[in-house]
Amino acid sequence: MLSERLRVVAAEPVGPYTLLRVTRGGLDPGVPGQFFMLEAPGRLLPRPMSLCLAPPGELAFLIDAIGPGTRALCALGPGDAITVLGPLGNGFDLDVTRPLLVGGGIGVAPFPFLSEALGRPPALLGFRSSHHAEAAALVPNAEVVLEPEYVTERLRPGFDVLACGPEPMLEAVRALAPDAQLAWEAPMACGYGACYGCAVELGGEWKRLCVEGPVLNGHDRGQSPAMAETGVAA
Ligand SMILES: Cc1cc2nc3c(=O)[nH]c(=O)nc-3n(C[C@H](O)[C@H](O)[C@H](O)COP(=O)(O)OP(=O)(O)OC[C@H]3O[C@@H](n4cnc5c(N)ncnc54)[C@H](O)[C@@H]3O)c2cc1C
Ligand code: FES
Numbered sequence: 001m002l003s004e005r006l007r008v009v010a011a012e013p014v015g016p017y018t019l020l021r022v023t024r025g026g027l028d029p030g031v032p033g034q035f036f037m038l039e040a041p042g043r044l045l046p047r048p049m050s051l052c053l054a055p056p057g058e059l060a061f062l063i064d065a066i067g068p069g070t071r072a073l074c075a076l077g078p079g080d081a082i083t084v085l086g087p088l089g090n091g092f093d094l095d096v097t098r099p100l101l102v103g104g105g106i107g108v109a110p111f112p113f114l115s116e117a118l119g120r121p122p123a124l125l126g127f128r129s130s131h132h133a134e135a136a137a138l139v140p141n142a143e144v145v146l147e148p149e150y151v152t153e154r155l156r157p158g159f160d161v162l163a164c165g166p167e168p169m170l171e172a173v174r175a176l177a178p179d180a181q182l183a184w185e186a187p188m189a190c191g192y193g194a195c196y197g198c199a200v201e202l203g204g205e206w207k208r209l210c211v212e213g214p215v216l217n218g219h220d221r222g223q224s225p226a227m228a229e230t231g232v233a234a
Pocket of ligand 2: 189195
């Protein structure tokens with residue numbers, strides 16, 4: 001894990017998202033599903049981002065501008081510099097025989113890098129509109145599902161599922177594929193285990209998602225806090 005000041009190469013629109021490409025410097029891209037903490041200009045705390053692509057000499061992040069930090073990152077231009085820390089956490093286990101990538105919305109962010117590492121397996125990607133679905137172009141062999149249909153309606157047994165997306169989608173995926181590898185999210189302030197801001201319940205204990213995850217086996221995590229609040233079954 002290293003921290004380095006990197007230059008922005010480009011910030012390119014991909015549907016409603018932004019592909020932020022930075023120079024790689026001496027940073028290791030890590031394992032797909034690992035994440036980096038990106039300095040968000042003008043904000044106190046960095047923001048966690050999965051690595052989307054690792055072309056030679058670059059790191060690229062697919063960002064959904066949902067708040068001040070992500071908006072500041074998407075507003076960066078060529079030549080700007082940001083501090084990047086990583087790779088962090090545990091990524092996907094790549095020792096799978098019949099992989100199927102299942103993602104929703106900005107959850108597709110780690111899939112281009114993951115797809116490359118797994119030899120371009122099939123992917124089932126859900127989006128809320130065709131504009132959002134433009135991000136599917138980054139993922140080889142993708143089957144796009146648009147709302148009101150959900151990816152879980154097309155999920156078939158017999159695959160090693162690797163999933164990333166909103167929490168209700170992950171809960172629905174693990175109900176159908178309990179062995180799935182799931183990339184969870186939690187608010188993260190440090191990214192390396194120092195602040196406990198990302199604590200989630202794992203096996204009956206509170207653990208730091210940035211250290212134990214963000215990728216967990218479907219069996220590892222108890223009922224998620226959001227699901228517990230709404231009373232939705234795991
Ligand atoms: C391991 C990891 C990898 C991620 N990878 C990506 C990625 O590749 N691309 C991407 O666009 N985003 C990714 N995210 C989410 C991204 O970090 C947040 O959207 C970002 O930090 C929001 O910052 P903000 O200042 O723009 O918005 P804020 O004002 O901080 O947040 C806007 C809203 O989103 C909620 N929120 C913020 N962060 C989270 C979170 N992590 N979990 C649940 N709710 C949250 C806030 O409570 C608030 O309601 C990832 C998060 C994690 C933990
Ligand atoms: S983000 Fe600080 S402990 Fe996980």
